[in-house]
Amino acid sequence: MSAVLVRGEEWSKIPDDLYIPPDALEVILEEFAGPLDLLLYLIRRDNIDVLDIPIAEVTRQYMVYVEIMKAIKLELAADYLVMAAMLAEIKSRMLLPRPVSSPEEEADPRAELVRRLLEYERYQAACENLDKRVRVGRELFLPEIPMEARSLERPPPTVSLDDLLSALRVVLQREKAFAHHRIMREPLSVRERMTNVLEKVRSDGFTEFTRLFEAGEGKRGVVVTFLAILELVRESLIMLVQNEPFAPIHLKAAA
């Protein structure tokens, strides 16, 4: 924790005619990581034993800083005010005469504050250690060597047919819960052909019906294609057009 500096001079008392450039204000506030940090700073600056804090004096100094922060209209974190209240309370409790006849000795009002300061001090030290470590991008740099002849392969995912089918079984089981969906009546070869037909027909022009059939496929192929076309028409995915009876039939994707 470096001292609070304003224009290169350590700042412990506010001169009456204080002028603080706006930038310096933020520096001051940012310099302290919180009320405990400010208290520790005050304690260390005056070589005070944390275990025996002259609470009145420390409170006075703490308030000076808080007043500065207020005076320069910085939005003071509520925590600073909470601490101010705590200090004031400790101070007043310390002033109360302690009953001599008290059977149980009353705890030192400072005990909780001391505990927190000591605890915070440990982590402050840990923080300084961390900050001092050599770090990547500051003290350490990592080699970044390009690789010659790099090729990017994308291996296929590890999916087996069993995986696929067992996923479908789950769907089917679940589907029973959705009784209103009756799916997949047509043989798969028809569904596959539906996809193929859809790909062949275009939306911006007509495709001749007969061109969808391939002689090499035989009777079964013709039947499958025909069923596929019927199903596509039924699902309104394609339109059939015939200008007059016995004229050539044309197909068009419904778009």
Place this chain on the structure above:
Amino acid sequence: MSDIRIRDIVQAALLVAGEPLTLERLGSLFADEAQPERAALLEALGEIRAACAEGPLELQCIDRAYRLQTRAEYAPWLNRLFAERPARYSRAVLETLAIIAYRQPTTRGEIEAIRGVAVSSEIIKTLLSREWIRQVGTKEVPGRPALYGTTRAFLEHFNLTSLGDLPPLSELRVVAVDQAGQGAGLGDQAISASGEATDTEATDTEATDTEATDTEGDRSEAAR
């Protein structure tokens, strides 16, 4: 510290720069008073080149800038370093793919209706980029949804000559009923309950690991 040689500094810079370095840029590493001569830098580069002869790196000069790169001979090993691990598809992706296979041409809405759960665009994108499905058209209903079908690559991956090689649905249904029956006296409720359970699972996975690589999958699992 004083025994750090120009050559070591130049080498360090070439290793970490991530881009080729010109002589000017190399010179700028040094404080003004310690600025080496051009010749000294060139000498350092020469030494580095010579020292590299042993190892996996080589010094390249591209358009008057220098860089260290691995020798091409190392590509077979190094490619394995960057090889993507085979992805593992989530249940949601598999279900979607199965429904497209059996129900094609079909829309995302139809898949959602069957799965009873939303199908994220991630899932569709995953399957499209893997080229296992493709868009074969659009459906003439409001919103004009895309119609998807499976591809030749899909058939090839699963070693099928045609979709007809897939077991017919009726067979799967029987197995499904058998499996459901093992739960002893399952009424409608029980079935719908198990349906719900898988639903949640599906939505869970959808969010995170659509095409998670193994490690990513593990990580997100650990994070949960």
Place this chain on the structure above:
Amino acid sequence: MSDIRIRDIVQAALLVAGEPLTLERLGSLFADEAQPERAALLEALGEIRAACAEGPLELQCIDRAYRLQTRAEYAPWLNRLFAERPARYSRAVLETLAIIAYRQPTTRGEIEAIRGVAVSSEIIKTLLSREWIRQVGTKEVPGRPALYGTTRAFLEHFNLTSLGDLPPLSELRVVAVDQAGQGAGLGDQAISASGEATDTEATDTEATDTEATDTEGDRSEAAR
């Protein structure tokens, strides 16, 4: 090509990987039939470490993974290579990080209790976006606050082989019995109680937990 040594391949991989590599990952560079033994890989790493002694690099182990990095002595020159200054983090950010590192898994409330000041979401966001911390769970207390822990990226950035590499937290100073205090001496009981509360980790957490809610209460009161 046949005279490429394991060591050269490992070195090449370390130079191009851009992240620390585990022994498993190094092994995976080799085709199945040429997979070197673990011992051979460790030997290669040993040779690399020895060969580095001369140059600007050193071998470092981060969380059972290896990387090559420049020695800290080269920082003055290498910093001139990059126009961008290394990011500076405020003490609030670093303190928060240190507390998370030493107390993980921990909540924002616990950090606030130790620091005596609110931990802004900005701070947490900064640390999360640097991937130095991550949420590792939620604490089962009202409000279910997030539990944070540090990441592998944290170890990488701060050049730590493991969390155990961090110096131990300094001993909590023993609170001496002091009767000569201002006005009132510290009571024995109070001291031993507070001592116990912070002595062991387990009770430590409890102590700060209660405190956490305390401070939160205070703050909301102050806010009113």
